[in-house]
Amino acid sequence: xxxxxxxxxxxxxxxxxxxxxxxxxxxxxxxxxxxxxxxxxxxxxxxxxxxxxxxxxxxxxxxxxxxxxxxxxxxxxxxxxxxxxxxxxxxxxxxxxxxxxxxxxxxxxxxxxxxxxxxxxxxxxxxxxxxxxxxxxxxxxxxxxxxxxxxxxxxxxxxxxxxxxxxxxxxxxxxxxxxxxxxxxxxxxxxxxxxxxxxxxxxxxxxxxxxxxxxxxxxxxxxxxxxxxxxxxxxxxxxxxxxxxxxxxxxxxxxxxxxxxxxxxxxxxxxxxxxxxxxxxxxxxxxxxxxxxxxxxxxxxxxxxxxxxxxxxxxxxxxxxxxxxxxxxx
Amino acid sequence: xxxxxxxxxxxxxxxxxxxxxxxxxxxxxxxxxxxxxxxxxxxxxxxxxxxxxxxxxxxxxxxxxxxxxxxxxxxxxxxxxxxxxxx
Numbered sequence: 101x102x103x104x105x106x107x108x109x110x111x112x113x114x115x116x117x118x119x120x121x122x123x124x125x126x127x128x129x130x131x132x133x134x135x136x137x138x139x140x141x142x143x144x145x146x147x148x149x150x151x152x153x154x155x156x157x158x159x160x161x162x163x164x165x166x167x168x169x170x171x172x173x174x175x176x177x178x179x180x181x182x183x184x185x186x187x188x189x190x191x192x193x194x195x196x197x198x199x200x201x202x203x204x205x206x207x208x209x210x211x212x213x214x215x216x217x218x219x220x221x222x223x224x225x226x227x228x229x230x231x232x233x234x235x236x237x238x239x240x241x242x243x244x245x246x247x248x249x250x251x252x253x254x255x256x257x258x259x260x261x262x263x264x265x266x267x268x269x270x271x272x273x274x275x276x277x278x279x280x281x282x283x284x285x286x287x288x289x290x291x292x293x294x295x296x297x298x299x300x301x302x303x304x305x306x307x308x309x310x311x312x313x314x315x316x317x318x319x320x321x322x323x324x325x326x327x328x329x330x331x332x333x334x335x336x337x338x339x340x341x342x343x344x345x346x347x348x349x350x351x352x353x354x355x356x357x358x359x360x361x362x363x364x365x366x367x368x369x370x371x372x373x374x375x376x377x378x379x380x381x382x383x384x385x386x387x388x389x390x391x392x393x394x395x396x397x398x399x400x401x402x403x404x405x406x407x408x409x410x411x412x413x414x415x416x417x418x419x420x421x422x423x424x425x426x427x428x429x430x
Numbered sequence: 431x432x433x434x435x436x437x438x439x440x441x442x443x444x445x446x447x448x449x450x451x452x453x454x455x456x457x458x459x460x461x462x463x464x465x466x467x468x469x470x471x472x473x474x475x476x477x478x479x480x481x482x483x484x485x486x487x488x489x490x491x492x493x494x495x496x497x498x499x500x501x502x503x504x505x506x507x508x509x510x511x512x513x514x515x516x517x
Contacts, residue, residue, distance in 0.1 A: 102479055102480070102482050102483060105483050105504055106482070106483055106484070108501060108502075109501055109502055109503065109504040110486065110492045110495045110496040110499065110501050110502075110503050110504070111483045111484070111485050111486065111492070111503075111504045111506065112485065112486040112487070112488070112489060112491070112492035112503060112504070112505055112506070113485045113486075113487065113506045113507070113508075113512040113513055113514045114487070114488075114489065114505065114506075114507050114512055115507070115508065115510075115511045115512055115516065116507035116508060116509050117509055117510070119489070119507065126489075126490060127488055127489040127490050130489050130490075130493070131489060136505045137505060137507040138507070139507075139509050140509060141509055143506065143507060143508045143509065143513050144505075144506075144507045145504070145505065145506055145507075146504075146505045146507075147502050147503065147504055147505070148502065148503050148505060149496070149502055149503065150492075150493040150494075150496035150497040150503060155502065169504075172502065173502070176502040184500065185497075185500065186493070186496070186497040191490055191493040191494050191497060201488075216471060216472045216473050218470075218471045220471075230470075250473075250474075250477045250478070251471065251472060251473040251474065251477050251478065253473070253478060253481075253514070253515050254515055254516075255515060299510075300509075300510030300511065300516075329461070331458070333456060333458075348456055349456060350456040350457060350458050350459050351459070352458065352459035352461065352464055353464070353468075354464075368464075368468055370459060370464060370467050370468050370471060372456065372459060372467065372471075373456040374456065396467070396470070396471035397471065398468050398471040398472040400468075400472065406484065407484070407485070407486060407487060407491070408481070408484065408485035408486070408487060408514060410487065411487055411512055411514060411515045411516065412516065413516070414511065414515070414516045417510075417511055417516055
């Protein structure tokens with residue numbers, strides 16, 4: 101299916117709620133006119149032409165997807181020539197972009213960090229292992245359990261002003277500095293959330309910088325290279341509908357900078373700790389697991405982001421300014 | 431996930447977190463275990479295969495490319511955000 105999509109289709113991933121209901125621009129108009137996007141919790145799939153003719157939504161089980169795609173290709177090939185060829189100049193791409201869409205574009209100079217959440221399990225010796233079906237609530241199918249055990253996905257943005265502040269101005273071996281408060285706030289509120297990938301809810305959005313401690317220590321310094329070790333921990337809590345959500349990870353990782361260019365060349369960090377009361381579904385109910393369980397989160401630098409890797413972080417979705425410039429609440 | 435690979439990584443990572451007691455603060459992550467742990471948590475080759483697709487993030491970008499290449503457009507939408515990440 102992946103090869104079919106790559107070779108025969110142009111693929112686009114969008115926010116259904118925003119495209120249908122918020123954005124007042126050419127893309128939003130196209131979505132509403134073609135009805136190619138539906139707001140449902142499970143998402144929607146549709147095939148359309150560049151000219152705006154909808155070839156229909158997909159509503160079947162996953163294993164039928166390839167047949168459905170092939171049928172849509174045949175339907176597309178059967179269209180009149182005029183419906184299959186669209187003058188690219190007729191596509192109004194950059195005109196009058198809704199400011200709410202524009203606000204979610206990757207800021208100039210920002211670092212892009214890929215974030216992978218993974219729910220784990222403990223064996224009988226309390227050593228971590230990959231999660232298995234028995235870790236989940238009774239009734240969870242093997243297919244569901246395998247999906248829950250996979251790495252989930254998000255991005256972290258670090259604005260230029262902030263990543264520059266991460267670099268000590270006169271580094272020397274063994275020097276330790278705390279990270280900027282804005283960096284800690286963003287991390288604690290949005291990127292140490294075991295619910296990421298399971299639900300759009302955010303569990304620790306009210307966190308404070310004092311809910312953890314992150315220190316960077318200079319491990320290597322030369323005219324060309326600076327290596328910092330990031331060490332820390334966090335103690336995150338938020339009242340949930342049914343129980344308090346918690347995550348208490350230790351953090352460790354390496355940040356490397358090419359000093360002549362001030363370019364980050366490495367941002368490999370791991371957070372590992374115990375979660376409980378997570379994740380919650382859209383109704384605030386505890387889903388998937390009960391009790392305490394381990395969660396690991398891995399961060400890594402995206403050096404040259406593709407268009408898709410410029411996708412905004414979940415944390416920026418509703419208020420990009422509060423994500424990029426987080427402030428302590430009074 | 432490749433189960434053999436998973437088992438190896440789990441065994442490698444196991445020793446350093448046997449003291450990860452849920453009732454106390456998490457044990458610090460030993461530097462010598464960092465690489466294996468990072469590798470264990472990050473995406474594996476057979477996960478998130480949809481990331482092999484060169485997704486566009488706007489309809490207009492997709493329309494331009496579809497017009498140039500003569501292809502239909504596959505639209506994947508999520509209620510809480512683009513389903514390749516924001517959820």
